[in-house]
Amino acid sequence: MNSGAKEIAVTDDKGAQWNEKWLISAFLLLFIGGYFALPLLGFLLPTVSDQLLDPAAFTTVRNRENFATYFISIALEAAPYMVIGAFVSALIEIWVPNNFLPRLAKSLGFWGVPAMVLAAPILPICECAVVIVAHRLLKKGLPLPHTITYLLAAPIVNPVVLTGTWLAFFQDLSYPIMRGLGGAVIAISIGWLLYRLPWEKALLPHVRVQNDGDSCGREGGGCSHGHSHEGGGRSRLGHALSHARDDFLDMGVYFLMGVFLAASMKTFLGNDILSWLGDGPIIGPFSMMVAAFVLSLCSEADAFLAASFTEFDMFAHMAFLIFGPMMDIKLVLMYRTLFTGRFIALLATLITLGTVCYITFLQLVGSDWLFALSMEGLM
Amino acid sequence: MGQHWGWRNLQLAGWLAFFFIVMFQEADIAYLADIQVWILRAGAAMVTVVFLHSLLIRPKVNNGDPKVGKKTFWFDLIETGGHFAPLLLFLFVGTATLSLGSASGKGASIRVFMPDNVVEQPDFTTLKAGEYWPTTHIELYATDHFAAEAPIQVEGRFYPLSQKEQKKFITTGKSAPNVLAYRYAMACCAADAAPVSIVLDNIAVDAVKRDDWLRLKGRTFVYRQEPKIMGLKIESWEKIPPPKRPFLTWLQTIR
Numbered sequence: 001m002n003s004g005a006k007e008i009a010v011t012d013d014k015g016a017q018w019n020e021k022w023l024i025s026a027f028l029l030l031f032i033g034g035y036f037a038l039p040l041l042g043f044l045l046p047t048v049s050d051q052l053l054d055p056a057a058f059t060t061v062r063n064r065e066n067f068a069t070y071f072i073s074i075a076l077e078a079a080p081y082m083v084i085g086a087f088v089s090a091l092i093e094i095w096v097p098n099n100f101l102p103r104l105a106k107s108l109g110f111w112g113v114p115a116m117v118l119a120a121p122i123l124p125i126c127e128c129a130v131v132i133v134a135h136r137l138l139k140k141g142l143p144l145p146h147t148i149t150y151l152l153a154a155p156i157v158n159p160v161v162l163t164g165t166w167l168a169f170f171q172d173l174s175y176p177i178m179r180g181l182g183g184a185v186i187a188i189s190i191g192w193l194l195y196r197l198p199w200e201k202a203l204l205p206h207v208r209v210q211n212d213g214d215s216c217g218r219e220g221g222g223c224s225h226g227h228s229h230e231g232g233g234r235s236r237l238g239h240a241l242s243h244a245r246d247d248f249l250d251m252g253v254y255f256l257m258g259v260f261l262a263a264s265m266k267t268f269l270g271n272d273i274l275s276w277l278g279d280g281p282i283i284g285p286f287s288m289m290v291a292a293f294v295l296s297l298c299s300e301a302d303a304f305l306a307a308s309f310t311e312f313d314m315f316a317h318m319a320f321l322i323f324g325p326m327m328d329i330k331l332v333l334m335y336r337t338l339f340t341g342r343f344i345a346l347l348a349t350l351i352t353l354g355t356v357c358y359i360t361f362l363q364l365v366g367s368d369w370l371f372a373l374s375m376e377g378l379m
Numbered sequence: 380m381g382q383h384w385g386w387r388n389l390q391l392a393g394w395l396a397f398f399f400i401v402m403f404q405e406a407d408i409a410y411l412a413d414i415q416v417w418i419l420r421a422g423a424a425m426v427t428v429v430f431l432h433s434l435l436i437r438p439k440v441n442n443g444d445p446k447v448g449k450k451t452f453w454f455d456l457i458e459t460g461g462h463f464a465p466l467l468l469f470l471f472v473g474t475a476t477l478s479l480g481s482a483s484g485k486g487a488s489i490r491v492f493m494p495d496n497v498v499e500q501p502d503f504t505t506l507k508a509g510e511y512w513p514t515t516h517i518e519l520y521a522t523d524h525f526a527a528e529a530p531i532q533v534e535g536r537f538y539p540l541s542q543k544e545q546k547k548f549i550t551t552g553k554s555a556p557n558v559l560a561y562r563y564a565m566a567c568c569a570a571d572a573a574p575v576s577i578v579l580d581n582i583a584v585d586a587v588k589r590d591d592w593l594r595l596k597g598r599t600f601v602y603r604q605e606p607k608i609m610g611l612k613i614e615s616w617e618k619i620p621p622p623k624r625p626f627l628t629w630l631q632t633i634r
Contacts, residue, residue, distance in 0.1 A: 077415050
């Protein structure tokens with residue numbers, strides 16, 4: 001792509017993102033104003049306060065409070081991880097040389113994809129932070145198959161997440177082993193599949209433009225604060241802070257839309273979706289995957305909720321624990337800042353198929369072998 | 380477009396105000412487990428550093444949209460407003476908590492995990508006459524220490540069961556329960572919370588309103604073995620104000 005065409009593509013892409021951002025913001029503000037502020041004004045009217053005594057109206061009030069609790073708690077819990085992710089992303093931008101990651105990937109060849117799984121435990125962050133880091137890795141020229149492998153594996157192959165899983169399930173080692181193994185195998189398989197497919201058009205233009213070797217602050221680099229990276233360590237720190245700000249804010253509105261959708265689903269569908277879908281050897285894992293998508297939990301906490309679904313077997317639990325950190329409502333919105341809609345659909349399909357294959361494999365191997373595995377681990 | 384130095388700082392200010400107002404009102408502990416409270420504080424500190432740096436160092440090159448006009452101003456304002464959405468919600472609602480939508484069977488039992496490590500064996504012989512052992516819903520389910528006739532004191536929210544809901548609980552040889560006391564238990568934040576309920580016996584349904592907070596004293600019984608549902612035969616109860624920390628946390632229980 002020549003420089004002029006590239007600039008037009010980036011401008012169009014940024015314009016589209018800008019439109020999305022203000023539309024999302026307008027929607028959020030209208031919703032909060034309509035659903036929360038107007039009823040507050042309504043309390044002043046006697047007829048409305050009478051209606052509060054009506055059981056139907058009481059349900060609405062309860063839904064309103066549950067929605068607010070979910071929304072505020074997800075925002076409070078996940079936003080700091082996004083900040084941490086933005087800092088890591090900024091450090092990568094400032095301190096990792098531009099051609100280092102593409103050269104490394106090239107030198108490792110086919111084995112570069114599984115090598116990304118080994119990078120996952122170095123930084124124990126959950127999926128919200130990983131998306132921001134993946135954004136920076138792509139801009140630094142890391143090929144998409146490698147980045148996707150990291151993006152999918154990091155929220156699972158992670159010491160904090162695996163320890164949480166171990167604690168939540170009776171200190172049973174088979175759960176973290178199966179979860180970590182599943183996350184790694186599915187991430188590597190998808191990475192290798194993408195390795196063979198043409199993936200250049202999967203990225204939004206503002207993400208892929210820096211792959212051509214541009215650096216921050218230069219033409220089309222997507223850097224909004226305008227600077228060069230020359231200078232000493234103090235100057236570099238300043239640039240890192242500017243990058244952290246931009247990465248956090250660029251993702252912020254999409255993140256909030258994801259939080260809104262997750263809070264809505266939890267309030268109005270909640271765990272009842274599981275009763276509706278049912279359990280059993282085939283439908284159970286499927287139900288739990290749907291629940292993981294809808295509930296949009298942080299991978300560092302999801303094991304505790306999964307363990308409370310006592311009516312489901314370990315295979316269904318495993319489907320929940322593997323699928324959720326890779327694909328949920330909140331993540332779809334965040335992926336939207338990196339990938340095209342078609343690619344997100346392809347990714348969702350591959351993750352679903354990967355999870356189904358892995359769970360089927362576990363079911364074929366049988367729980368006896370898995371039990372033996374956990375016993376061996378305890379010895 | 381929303382990328383200007385001024386707008387960016389305003390957007391950061393929205394997040395900072397959200398974090399700090401929640402923390403100053405001590406509402407963070409009503410939404411988050413301890414470890415997450417510390418992570419929130421660290422995140423807020425990091426955003427503060429970014430904000431101060433951004434505020435003090437204005438870039439020489441402003442590469443926002445050069446075609447800045449009235450239309451762009453309004454769009455930028457709306458986009459910036461989106462970053463204030465969590466703060467606005469918190470200001471409208473205050474400190475909110477979850478209440479049980481419907482009492483499905485799931486809410487009435489939890490998986491017994493780490494029975495050897497979770498709860499110390501209570502020594503009921505140290506209790507004087509009329510005293511009860513203070514405990515939580517999680518501890519009741521986590522061990523067998525409270526299996527039968529244990530004199531305990533527990534706090535929870537009142538939930539009268541509808542006739543349809545009662546059918547879910549019916550166990551052979553026992554009458555259907557008509558009241559629960561529930562608490563939500565979380566791992567990290569309210570979003571991952573799951574309800575934990577106990578069946579109440581010997582309390583008048585009409586005496587209390589749904590979702591009222593109660594301190595309950597009485598003796599335990601196992602209403603159902605599999606899946607386990609614990610019960611409490613009430614000897615006395617009182618209404619209490621909502622606690623600052625409405626959620627129980629799984630990890631705090633592990634010792």
